[in-house]
Amino acid sequence: MDAFYASAEQASKPSLRGKAVVVGGLGPRGVVATASYEARVFGVRSAMPMAQARRLAPNAAYLVPRFGFYRAISEQVMGLLHSLSPLVEPLSLDEAFVDLETEGAAWDRASARLVGEKLRADIRAVTGLTGSVGLAASKMLAKIASEEAKPDGLVLIEPGTERAMLGPMSVRTLPGVGPATGDHLRRAGITTVDDLAEAGEDELVRMLGKAHGHGLYAMALARDDRPVVAERETKSVSVEDTYDVDIHDRVRVGLEVQRLADRCVRRLREAGLSGRTIVLKVRRYDFSTLTRSETLRGPTDDPGVVREAAGRLLESVDTTGGVRLLGVGVSGLADFTQEDLFAQAAGAAGVVGDGVDHLVEEERGGEGVDHSVEEQQVVAERRWPSGHDVRHAEFGHGWVQGSGLGRVTVRFETPRSEPGRVRTFRVDDLELEPAEPLPLVAGGPGVSVDGVRT
DNA sequence: TCTGGGGTCCTAGTGCCC
DNA sequence: TCTGGGGCACTAGGACCC
Numbered sequence: 451m452d453a454f455y456a457s458a459e460q461a462s463k464p465s466l467r468g469k470a471v472v473v474g475g476l477g478p479r480g481v482v483a484t485a486s487y488e489a490r491v492f493g494v495r496s497a498m499p500m501a502q503a504r505r506l507a508p509n510a511a512y513l514v515p516r517f518g519f520y521r522a523i524s525e526q527v528m529g530l531l532h533s534l535s536p537l538v539e540p541l542s543l544d545e546a547f548v549d550l551e552t553e554g555a556a557w558d559r560a561s562a563r564l565v566g567e568k569l570r571a572d573i574r575a576v577t578g579l580t581g582s583v584g585l586a587a588s589k590m591l592a593k594i595a596s597e598e599a600k601p602d603g604l605v606l607i608e609p610g611t612e613r614a615m616l617g618p619m620s621v622r623t624l625p626g627v628g629p630a631t632g633d634h635l636r637r638a639g640i641t642t643v644d645d646l647a648e649a650g651e652d653e654l655v656r657m658l659g660k661a662h663g664h665g666l667y668a669m670a671l672a673r674d675d676r677p678v679v680a681e682r683e684t685k686s687v688s689v690e691d692t693y694d695v696d697i698h699d700r701v702r703v704g705l706e707v708q709r710l711a712d713r714c715v716r717r718l719r720e721a722g723l724s725g726r727t728i729v730l731k732v733r734r735y736d737f738s739t740l741t742r743s744e745t746l747r748g749p750t751d752d753p754g755v756v757r758e759a760a761g762r763l764l765e766s767v768d769t770t771g772g773v774r775l776l777g778v779g780v781s782g783l784a785d786f787t788q789e790d791l792f793a794q795a796a797g798a799a800g801v802v803g804d805g806v807d808h809l810v811e812e813e814r815g816g817e818g819v820d821h822s823v824e825e826q827q828v829v830a831e832r833r834w835p836s837g838h839d840v841r842h843a844e845f846g847h848g849w850v851q852g853s854g855l856g857r858v859t860v861r862f863e864t865p866r867s868e869p870g871r872v873r874t875f876r877v878d879d880l881e882l883e884p885a886e887p888l889p890l891v892a893g894g895p896g897v898s899v900d901g902v903r904t
Numbered sequence: 905t906c907t908g909g910g911g912t913c914c915t916a917g918t919g920c921c922c
Numbered sequence: 923t924c925t926g927g928g929g930c931a932c933t934a935g936g937a938c939c940c
Binding site: 909910911912913914915916917918919920921922 | 927928929930931932933934935936937938939940
Binding site: 474475477479480481482483497498499500501502505542626659660661662682684685686687688689690691692737775777779 | 905906907908909910911912913914915
């Protein structure tokens with residue numbers, strides 16, 4: 451999908467079509483998740499700090515991501531892919547490999563092109579969004595082709611032309627070559643795929659290690675026989691939070707770790723999993739990152755056990771100077787099998803989602819009645835996040851354009867209306883309430899944040 | 905400029921067992 | 923009995939991807 455989150459927001463909000471839209475974290479330490487093509491003109495890119503994006507494109511619309519909404523659209527698209535072949539390997543919400551050969555969906559260049567064009571038309575009809583298709587003989591080449599095809603295109607790499615096409619490209623084009631490997635190679639005078647092939651396998655293994663060296667050399671020769679894998683098992687589950695301001699108070703750090711442990715267990719249970727290895731992640735004030743892990747005798751999904759382990763791990767970490775991020779994860783996963791799980795949950799000192807959350811909230815908000823202007827703004831943004839849908843008793847469906855200082859500004863429009871008007875309300879206006887996103891396509895399936903089609 | 909969140913995979917060191 | 927080495931599990935960190 452092309453600039454997926456931003457395109458979904460533009461489809462949902464007529465007044466943003468053709469405008470610069472940036473989706474990402476809006477806090478002081480937020481980064482850009484996706485920028486619309488209009489925003490990219492100003493130099494805004496994924497993973498860029500939000501503050502920098504705002505300097506580059508001060509007039510863009512800045513929205514927080516709505517993953518439930520994107521997930522629902524993603525499920526529609528994945529459904530279309532599954533109608534082509536049972537072998538669909540999702541890479542993320544907006545990208546997947548499809549093996550068109552196994553079940554005979556395509557057998558040559560012409561049939562593959564037809565399938566690809568029909569898929570693009572179907573995606574457009576079902577979701578109202580554009581997607582790009584890369585067709586090639588391997589996953590690596592299909593991925594490169596789809597990048598070349600963006601936005602809203604289709605690229606087929608003709609068999610036999612792969613090496614000639616790849617040769618002059620930057621090493622950074624190859625999947626798995628990021629900033630660090632790119633720099634490493636550049637220092638050795640290797641900048642293109644041709645340079646990689648000339649360097650030879652032994653040299654690449656010496657420079658980058660066995661797995662990476664062999665893999666890169668094969669890719670440089672356009673060799674990639676990795677199959678499309680339909681079912682991938684989850685290997686770990688984790689949650690993490692970056693704090694707007696570094697936390698110095700050791701007690702508060704401990705409370706946050708417990709809160710994260712609870713959230714992690716909740717996710718683990720939702721997935722029907724348990725795990726043996728508990729991982730604590732700490733990013734300190736200077737951005738250095740530490741992980742500490744502990745492997746238990748058997749898998750658990752008991753919040754008390756995970757909390758305790760995370761707490762023990764925290765004891766071995768020096769947090770003086772402050773921490774900007776904390777995370778808790780569980781790996782070494784097993785299918786959940788313990789029969790007495792629910793008994794354990796009921797008997798645990800604090801059931802998941804209970805107790806600790808409230809404690810932390812009180813710590814934050816219980817310091818008196820004089821809330822600063824910034825605090826009021828934070829509270830308003832929490833209740834009315836930018837970009838989220840709302841419904842007003844009198845004015846109908848709209849979305850939050852911004853909030854703060856006790857006010858929330860709403861633009862009243864729907865995916866199929868003309869660009870709408872803006873009105874401002876008090877944040878505690880009883881006629882205003884959060885709403886589900888509306889379907890993007892007339893007559894198409896509706897979309898709710900739970901991913902249920904309506 | 906100042907760096908999110910949720911993942912995967914790889915490497916290297918260490919300790920233990922056979 | 924001592925030593926070496928392979929294999930494995932565990933731990934920590936780093937790179938990468940979307």
